[in-house]
Amino acid sequence: MPILVKDFIWKESEEDVFIDVPLKGVAPGKVDIFWSGQYLKVSYAPFIFEVYLRRSVVEGSKASIVESLVKFKFKKTEPGLWYSLQADEAEDKTFMASVRQKAIEDSHKKAKLLEEQKAKEKRELERFALREQMKKDEEERKRIEEEKKLIRKNATESLEKWKKETEENDIVVQQNSTCFKDNVKQIFNHDDGVHADDEDDEQKISSQVNLCHIQDKPIESPKKYIKKAKKKKDIPPPRSSGTIQVNFSHRPFKTPSRESKAPEEDEWLAKVAAASRTTNTENKDAVDIEEMNPFWLKDKARSFYKSGNFVAAINAFTAAIVLNSSIPSLYSNRAACHLQLKQYKECIQDCSSALELLTPPVAANALSRCKAFVRRGTAQSQLENYVEALRDYESALKLDPKNEKLQEDAQKLRTIIQGC
Numbered sequence: 001m002p003i004l005v006k007d008f009i010w011k012e013s014e015e016d017v018f019i020d021v022p023l024k025g026v027a028p029g030k031v032d033i034f035w036s037g038q039y040l041k042v043s044y045a046p047f048i049f050e051v052y053l054r055r056s057v058v059e060g061s062k063a064s065i066v067e068s069l070v071k072f073k074f075k076k077t078e079p080g081l082w083y084s085l086q087a088d089e090a091e092d093k094t095f096m097a098s099v100r101q102k103a104i105e106d107s108h109k110k111a112k113l114l115e116e117q118k119a120k121e122k123r124e125l126e127r128f129a130l131r132e133q134m135k136k137d138e139e140e141r142k143r144i145e146e147e148k149k150l151i152r153k154n155a156t157e158s159l160e161k162w163k164k165e166t167e168e169n170d171i172v173v174q175q176n177s178t179c180f181k182d183n184v185k186q187i188f189n190h191d192d193g194v195h196a197d198d199e200d201d202e203q204k205i206s207s208q209v210n211l212c213h214i215q216d217k218p219i220e221s222p223k224k225y226i227k228k229a230k231k232k233k234d235i236p237p238p239r240s241s242g243t244i245q246v247n248f249s250h251r252p253f254k255t256p257s258r259e260s261k262a263p264e265e266d267e268w269l270a271k272v273a274a275a276s277r278t279t280n281t282e283n284k285d286a287v288d289i290e291e292m293n294p295f296w297l298k299d300k301a302r303s304f305y306k307s308g309n310f311v312a313a314i315n316a317f318t319a320a321i322v323l324n325s326s327i328p329s330l331y332s333n334r335a336a337c338h339l340q341l342k343q344y345k346e347c348i349q350d351c352s353s354a355l356e357l358l359t360p361p362v363a364a365n366a367l368s369r370c371k372a373f374v375r376r377g378t379a380q381s382q383l384e385n386y387v388e389a390l391r392d393y394e395s396a397l398k399l400d401p402k403n404e405k406l407q408e409d410a411q412k413l414r415t416i417i418q419g420c
Contacts (some may be wrong), residue, residue, distance in 0.1 A: 005042075005049040014079045017057065019072040021049045028065045035061075036103035036110075038087070042070055052090040052099055054082045140312070264360035274326070294320035298330060301337075310337045328357035328368060335375050344379040351376035370399040374406065386417050 009020040019040075023031065026044040034041045038053040057074035064071050089095045291297065301316035317334035320327070335350035354372045358365045377392030393410040400406060 002043070002048040003046050005047050008049060010085045012082055012085075014081065015076055017053075017072075017074040017076060017082070017085070019051075019074075019085070021070040021072075023065070023068045023070065025068070031065065031070065033063055033070065034103070034107070035063075036107045039099050039103040040072070041100075050096070050100075051085060052087050052096060054084055054087045265362050265364070267360055268362045268364060271326075291319065292323065294324040294327065294330070297323070298327075298333070301333065305333070305337060310340045313337045314341075326357060328354040328365075328372075331357070332368060332372050332375070335372070335379075339375055339379060342382070344382050347379040348376050348383075351379070366399045370396045373399070377409075381413065386413050389413055390417065 005021060005024075007022060011018045021042050023044060024047055026047070031042065031044045034043075038056055040049075040051050040053065042049040053074075056077045058077055061072070061074045297316050297320035301313045301320065304310070304313035304316060314334055314337045317330050317337065321330050321334070324330075331350040331354035335347045335354065338344070338347035338350060351372045355369060355376075358369050358372065361369065373392045373396035377389040377396065380386075380389035380392060390410060390413040393406060393413060397403065397406050397410060
C-alpha cells in the first residue's frame with residue numbers, strides 16, 4: 001500500500017498557487033506526475049501525493065524538479081485567496097475515486113484528440129507536399145516540352161536553310177552548265193567531228209577557265225586553246241620516294257606486351273563492343289526518338305548532374321539502363337548522383353553492379369574501377385561500415401597508389417577502426 005506524503009508545502013497569492021513536494025531520496029527519473037483539471041498526483045514508490053484543488057487553475061501549468069523537490073506553480077482561473085489547498089470533498093474516498101477516474105478518462109480523451117490532430121496535420125502536410133511535387137513535376141514537364149519544341153524548331157529551320165542553300169547551288173550549277181554548253185557549241189560549231197580526247201580536254205579546261213566570259217574575247221582555234229591550257233597545267237613530276245616497312249604487333253591497349261593480359265583484354269574489347277550494340281527498343285516511356293538512344297540519355301544525365309539536378313540525372317541514367325543494362329558507366333555515374341542525395345544504400349548497389357560489369361580487370365577499365373571503389377567506400381563510411389569502406393579504399397589505392405587524397409582518407413578510416 002502506498003504511503004501518503006503529508007509534509008508538502010504550499011503557498012498562494014491572489015493569482016498563483018505554489019506547491020513543493022519532497023522526493024524523499026528518490027531519483028527524479030522515477031517520479032510520475034499526473035495532472036488533469038483540478039486533480040494532481042505525484043507518485044514515486046512507495047510514496048504518493050494526491051490532491052483535489054479547491055478551485056480550477058489555468059491549463060498548461062508546468063512542474064520542475066529542483067534539489068529533491070517537485071515544484072508546481074499554478075495560475076488561478078479567478079484571482080482570490082483559497083485559504084485551503086484541497087476542496088472540502090477531498091476527504092470523501094468515494095468522491096476522490098470518481099475524480100481520479102474522471103481525470104484519467106479526460107486525459108485519455110485529450111491524448112486521443114491530440115493524436116487525431118497530429119494525424120490530421122500530418123495528412124495535410126503530405127497533401128501539401130504531394131501538390132508541390134506535382135506542381136514541380138508539371139513545371140519540369142513543361143520545361144522539357146519547351147526545350148523539345150525549341151530543338152525541333154531549330155532543327156526545322158536548319159533543314160529549311162539547308163534545302164534553300166541546296167536549291168540555290170543547284171540553280172547556279174544549272175546556269176553554269178547551260179552557259180558551258182552554249183559556249184562549247186559556239187566554239188566547236190565549225191567542226192562536227194569531236195573526238196573523245198577532245199571532250200576530256202574540254203572538261204579539264206572548263207575547271208580552269210570560266211567559259212561564261214568567252215564571248216567578250218576573240219574566238220581562237222580549239223587546238224591552240226587546248227595547247228595553252230595544257231602549258232598552264234604543266235607541273236614538275238613528284239620526287240621519287242622510298243618505302244620503309246616496319247611491322248608492329250597489333251595492340252589496342254597502350255601497355256607493353258610483357259605487362260598485358262591478352263586474353264582478358266580481348267574479352268574486355270568484345271564486351272565493350274557488344275555493349276555498344278545492345279539496345280532495348282521496346283521502351284514504351286520514350287517520347288522522342290532521341291530517348292531510345294542510351295548514349296544520348298547518358299549525355300543528358302551528365303548535363304543534369306553538372307547543373308545540380310541530381311534527381312533528373314538519376315531518372316535519365318535509369319532510362320538509359322532500361323535500354324542497355326550492360327554499360328558499366330551508367331551504374332557508376334548513377335551511384336555518384338545517389339551519393340550527392342545521401343542515398344547511400346542505392347549508391348553501394350550501383351557501384352557493385354558497375355564493378356560486376358567491369359570485368360575482366362584490365363588497364364583499360366582501371367580508372368572506372370577505381371572510381372567505383374571510391375564511391376562505394378564513401379557510402380560505406382557514411383553508413384559507419386568502416387571495415388568495408390577501408391577495404392574499398394585499399395582496392396582503389398592498388399589501382400591509383402600515388403593518390404595522396406585516397407591515402408589520407410584510408411588512414412583516417414584506419415584511425416577510426418583502431419579507436420573503436
